Amino acid sequence: MNKFLSLTKIQVIDFFSKYTQQLNVKNKYLGILVMFLPILLIFPATQMVLEIYNSFLAMGFPELTVTYMYIANTILMVVVSIPFIISVFFYSKDLRLIATLPVKEDTIVFSKLASVYIYLLAISSFFLGTAVVIYGTIGELNLSSLIVGIIALIISPLIPMIIATIIILPFMSVIGSGKRRNLMVVVGNMLLLGAIIVLQMLSSKIQLQPEELNNILLQEDGLLMVVGRRFPPSIWLTKMIQGSIVNGVLFIGLNVVLVLILKTFAKTVYSKALMKFNQEGDSIRGGKIYYKSRNKGLQMIKRHINIIISNPVFLMNTVLTIFMPILMFIIILFTGEIQGELLKSTVLFPYHVYIFSAIITTPAIIGSLSATVITREGKTFWETKVLPISARDNIKYRIYTTLIIKLVASLILGIMTIFIIPVNLQTVLVATVFCITSTLFFSSIDIVINIERPLLNWSNPTAAVKNNLNILLALLLRLVVGVIGYGLYKLIDGWEASVVMLVFSGLFIILYFISIYIVYGMYEEKFIDIAP
Amino acid sequence: MLILKNVSKIYGNNKKAVDQLTLQIEKGEIIGFIGPNGAGKTTTIRMITGIIALTEGIIEINGKNITKEPVEAKKNFTFVPDHPTIFDAIKGIDYLNFIGDMHEVTIQHRKDRIEKYTKAFQIYDSLTQTINSYSHGMKQKLLISGALLPDPNLFILDEPMVGLDPHSAKILKDIMREHCEKGGTVFFSSHVLEVVENLCDRVAIIHRGKLIACDTPKNIKKNSSATLEEIFLEMTKDE
């Protein structure tokens, strides 16, 4: 147990160091403040949960809020934990060291999962946590259900985490052998994620016969059974919070059983998947020795793109953040939750500019590639600093790399959308202008975050691109811009959509010039002094 | 060729790693920069190469100030760090071409020099493999080959002998000698004293961020019957 605790402690400290790194004494309070930034996300989460609560309350089943949030939360956690588990297990730099320590395989597996658990618990707190608190406190305070709910919250990450682990570890040992391993890992996991989402969507669409449905609804917990049939533990959890001991035993028992299953298989899983994966490097041989000169800028951009492509976690993360929204959209479309006709209807026509702009601008809004462009280089960051190129160019090519990736993604999204929504040329042009101007702004200003917080010493790639404060700061920036933008929109309410979008594009151009001044004027010095 | 004037470095945690260091290196010299672990060798080299900024002082390489004219200054040197951590998902030959492009080496030069050095280090046949399949020593040899590719005026190496087998270390020493005979300058750090003693024209000893001696190995030993090692240990003794 001692070994487990100290191993876990190291993993957890490593996890948190990505948030606290660089918060030195000088701006200690700012640092603490910044640590609490993620908590701001509780407001939109609360808003959402309250709305759900009110609709279930109107039906007379407020407890369904918990059921519903628990199901959504579990799906989200499975999806989020897959890349994370891959990162800590297969691409973590400490693995070689840990493998040499005299500790049991299950100890290693569980201590590695500790950081995944914390991450999932944070997510769970926003969704299930708010649901539990709202259900337990609104109306009359129900202390026992609040306490049971919090216990449920604490164990809620276990099911998705262990299921994801049990799926992913053997899966990786299948796709992780042979040549082009990294490519296989990315493609394989994207397909897996897609499959999980589709399955989820399909399971919610299972049609019940009307008589059957009526029968179920007539029962005491009818609606709960209908909502929870996708995932029975959600029924147990709901009843447990309502005070049922039997269901509590079922729910907690399931978690215990899963932990035991993982513990039993840990040895096999660890030695088969992990050791095999770590032994075979993804090296490419062959080709010719060539001597060819290329443009410096192209070489630099190629380097930065290569850094993303060569690391499956970076690549998956980039592709997911950019295409996830559209992926969801398409899946929803195919499973029929939104009718195709609705999108083609003329009612929506005035909003086409907004919809189209929003879709093609997702890469710039959701992705914050520039905020991690230095971090992704990690310990190899020194390489470009000793070369005879100026700091300005060095920064510039990083921004260009982000721009290229995002604009290509926007282009792909645009082409896909044109097939779904019948937009006209004017819409396309206006949206394109908006997309380019906003992408220019976000791609340049984001790098300031990374220059402020370079984080070159990461031990697993998720820490470099997702699990760190830079990403949250980038999101906060978007939130602020969004809120101000919304305020402006309210002011000029009634203007034609295209005009509104062009006004915003103009504002983004101004912001872009300001960001250029900030990046090259104020942050070049700081870039030069980033210590490895 | 290389001038350091009152150079200091204070890290973010208020750690003074280099303290008022002054040093002048002439063209054609091989200088060994020695000192115990944590003396400030790597920090000094990082400032010379522009990896980190100086807290105070001036560094000039071939008359170009590294702070004021970084690009011009950087055209005059190449650098091999103490750890061969480079982006390794590309092939060895891609790396060398990348360095060649950055230093604007012509194709003919590139071919001649890459063949010369990688064959000497016996990594030529591995150039078509990705660098992540190389051993530590192979990576180091690749970095050294890359650094020699532009035929730099000043060749800077941080602890170059660590991790090289005796055979490769010998080749590197010969290359360093040859580089100087052709008018180049070599500046390298080390804690291996024999290497320094036999190879260097002059030795600079750094201790706790301060330069405590800078002379030919012979002069340092002159008034003493002790070996260089004994003198070094005496000089850098902790009170």
Ligand SMILES: Nc1ncnc2c1ncn2[C@@H]1O[C@H](COP(=O)(O)OP(=O)(O)O)[C@@H](O)[C@H]1O
């Ligand atoms: N990035 C850094 N931040 C703070 N202190 C550092 C950093 N790098 C080195 N130091 C400190 O500076 C001193 C000199 O280190 P270094 O130049 O690496 O020594 P050497 O290369 O001679 O062994 C050491 O005490 C070390 O702890």
Ligand SMILES: [Mg+2]
């Ligand atoms: Mg050193």
